[in-house]
Amino acid sequence: MAIGVAPLPGADRSIPARTPAERARRVLTYAILLAIAALFFVPFLWTISTSLKTLPETTGFDLLPDSPSLRAYREVLTEFDFLRYAANSFFLAGVITLANLVLCSVGGYAFARLRFPGREVLFMLVLATLMIPDQLRLVPVFLLLSGWGLVGGFTGYMLIKLVLASNLFFMRQYFLTIPKDFEEAAKLDNAGHFKTFWKVMLPLTGPALAAITILTFQGIWNEFFWPLILLGFGDPSKYTVQLGIAQFSFQYQTLWPQLMAASVIAILPIVVIFVVFQRYFVAGVVASGVKG
Amino acid sequence: MAATVVRKQRTLGSARVREAFVGYAFIAVPMAIFLTFFIYPLVYSAYISRYDWGVFGKIEALGWENYRTLVNDEIFWRAIKNTLLYTAVVVPLEMALALTLAVIVNAGIRGKGFFRSAFYFPSLASSAAITAIAIYILSADGLLNALIGGERSWFGDSDTALWSIAGLNAWTTSGTLMLFYLAALQAIPTDVYEAAAIDGAKTWRTFWRITFPLLKPGHFFVAVVSMIGALQLFDQSFIVSKGSGGPNYSTLSAVLYLYRTAIADVQFGYAAAIGIALFALIFTLTLIQRLLFGKAETA
Numbered sequence: 247m248a249i250g251v252a253p254l255p256g257a258d259r260s261i262p263a264r265t266p267a268e269r270a271r272r273v274l275t276y277a278i279l280l281a282i283a284a285l286f287f288v289p290f291l292w293t294i295s296t297s298l299k300t301l302p303e304t305t306g307f308d309l310l311p312d313s314p315s316l317r318a319y320r321e322v323l324t325e326f327d328f329l330r331y332a333a334n335s336f337f338l339a340g341v342i343t344l345a346n347l348v349l350c351s352v353g354g355y356a357f358a359r360l361r362f363p364g365r366e367v368l369f370m371l372v373l374a375t376l377m378i379p380d381q382l383r384l385v386p387v388f389l390l391l392s393g394w395g396l397v398g399g400f401t402g403y404m405l406i407k408l409v410l411a412s413n414l415f416f417m418r419q420y421f422l423t424i425p426k427d428f429e430e431a432a433k434l435d436n437a438g439h440f441k442t443f444w445k446v447m448l449p450l451t452g453p454a455l456a457a458i459t460i461l462t463f464q465g466i467w468n469e470f471f472w473p474l475i476l477l478g479f480g481d482p483s484k485y486t487v488q489l490g491i492a493q494f495s496f497q498y499q500t501l502w503p504q505l506m507a508a509s510v511i512a513i514l515p516i517v518v519i520f521v522v523f524q525r526y527f528v529a530g531v532v533a534s535g536v537k538g
Numbered sequence: 539m540a541a542t543v544v545r546k547q548r549t550l551g552s553a554r555v556r557e558a559f560v561g562y563a564f565i566a567v568p569m570a571i572f573l574t575f576f577i578y579p580l581v582y583s584a585y586i587s588r589y590d591w592g593v594f595g596k597i598e599a600l601g602w603e604n605y606r607t608l609v610n611d612e613i614f615w616r617a618i619k620n621t622l623l624y625t626a627v628v629v630p631l632e633m634a635l636a637l638t639l640a641v642i643v644n645a646g647i648r649g650k651g652f653f654r655s656a657f658y659f660p661s662l663a664s665s666a667a668i669t670a671i672a673i674y675i676l677s678a679d680g681l682l683n684a685l686i687g688g689e690r691s692w693f694g695d696s697d698t699a700l701w702s703i704a705g706l707n708a709w710t711t712s713g714t715l716m717l718f719y720l721a722a723l724q725a726i727p728t729d730v731y732e733a734a735a736i737d738g739a740k741t742w743r744t745f746w747r748i749t750f751p752l753l754k755p756g757h758f759f760v761a762v763v764s765m766i767g768a769l770q771l772f773d774q775s776f777i778v779s780k781g782s783g784g785p786n787y788s789t790l791s792a793v794l795y796l797y798r799t800a801i802a803d804v805q806f807g808y809a810a811a812i813g814i815a816l817f818a819l820i821f822t823l824t825l826i827q828r829l830l831f832g833k834a835e836t837a
Contacts, residue, residue, distance in 0.1 A: 283656040356564035375576040386579035468664035488666035509667040
């Protein structure tokens with residue numbers, strides 16, 4: 247981990263004797279740091295606080311509610327249907343993540359390790375799709391799916407997200423980093439391609455699969471654009487949490503405790519995943535961003 | 539002897555065929571998805587853009603008419619202007635913020651992990667939730683006004699609505715961009731700093747003279763990611779304006795105009811033309827950026 251980490255001069259901890267000026271500077275540095283960190287957190291604390299208040303209480307500006315209550319959460323989940331929206335989001339994010347894990351590890355393995363005519367051309371095609379922006383696809387994809395009767399239901403949305411090119415690319419790169427020796431051993435054992443993939447290669451890709459799981463789940467859970475287009479009108483029972491929030495804010499903008507409770511519900515699952523899998527999160531964001 | 543050689547070759551040959559067959563089978567589903575939902579739509583949208591196309595399909599062939607209309611469409615140009623202004627403000631803002639945070643986290647401080655997580659935290663939240671929170675905090679009787687003693691409705695005033703979105707997105711995006719800058723910072727070899735330390739260079743000077751120029755590939759990457767994101771502004775504009783792009787077109791982004799034309803006005807032909815124009819715009823700007831930063835630095 248420490249290799250290549252370059253601490254800036256002046257922050258060098260190996261110098262033992264500090265002058266009072268240096269010490270003062272250090273204190274000041276940490277004070278500024280904590281202030282910035284607070285600035286990043288305050289809106290969320292305010293959100294949580296408001297979600298525990300009653301509506302009349304929101305006219306005041308106390309950070310701590312007088313008598314915290316979960317009433318807003320109960321109302322949002324039942325009366326305003328967010329329990330269903332959350333279930334929809336969980337279902338979509340779960341299915342799409344699973345599909346990506348299977349299809350991208352299998353496909354990434356093929357692109358990295360199997361030889362077949364046209365492999366490089368087809369891989370260039372995969373990379374090219376990364377450069378086609380969503381707005382160019384809005385109209386044709388919408389018309390295509392509505393022609394098949396897949397607008398307004400989950401199937402159309404799941405179909406266009408079944409394989410994400412960035413995930414496929416990521417898995418291919420990961421397989422390329424695995425030394426060939428592992429497969430050579432499998433070949434000597436006369437194992438077939440599928441067995442080599444399943445028994446030898448796949449178990450070595452744990453961190454990559456973890457990164458894909460986290461980033462795909464987060465991406466789908468948080469997505470607004472395509473769910474809005476494909477599920478956003480017609481039957482509200484098909485809404486995701488994010489669509490639910492937009493809808494709620496359009497209709498009942500000033501029911502602040504409820505709106506903030508809905509926002510907490512939308513953010514919380516991702517925060518939990520982040521806290522548990524932080525290591526993979528950071529590595530995944532950087533790796534998936536450095537596409538080349 | 540000869541027979542065994544032939545047999546061996548045949549098995550080798552069939553092994554290769556089998557490998558190719560397995561290879562195609564392994565990529566069949568992904569390729570089908572990419573061809574149907576990425577490559578084909580490219581062609582299809584060019585086709586649609588030459589028609590008057592409504593709810594029930596093609597109405598009339600228009601040739602280039604949709605594009606001619608686009609050139610004279612004031613609202614389209616307003617949306618482009620909004621998007622470009624927004625991008626010009628938000629990209630430098632995000633980059634400066636992200637670099638500052640990355641340098642802080644990388645500076646050998648105690649609690650590095652905590653600060654990194656804290657700065658990354660807003661990037662976790664969905665655009666819808668974070669926009670709802672912003673609507674609340676920036677409302678006329680919200681927290682911000684309580685703190686600064688104002689009474690402006692930040693998203694309701696056409697002078698401030700777009701810039702409030704810019705501030706909101708700079709805050710939420712800087713965490714992700716910080717991670718990219720951190721990776722770039724850690725790729726700078728340590729001996730460069732040792733040389734600077736021997737020369738007795740001050741921290742500030744070292745940063746501007748050494749770190750900043752050495753980060754050029756990092757700058758380029760972050761600039762591209764940030765710019766592409768900014769040009770595609772949609773979610774926040776949609777939510778703060780209830781889908782209208784108001785007040786007075788001030789939050790109407792290019793993608794929101796495209797969405798409204800396609801989904802609300804059901805003018806698919808015209809919307810397809812807008813989509814192609816936007817693609818051309820983004821592509822051109824990315825190319826210009828690449829030239830500005832120098833091709834060698836992008837590898």
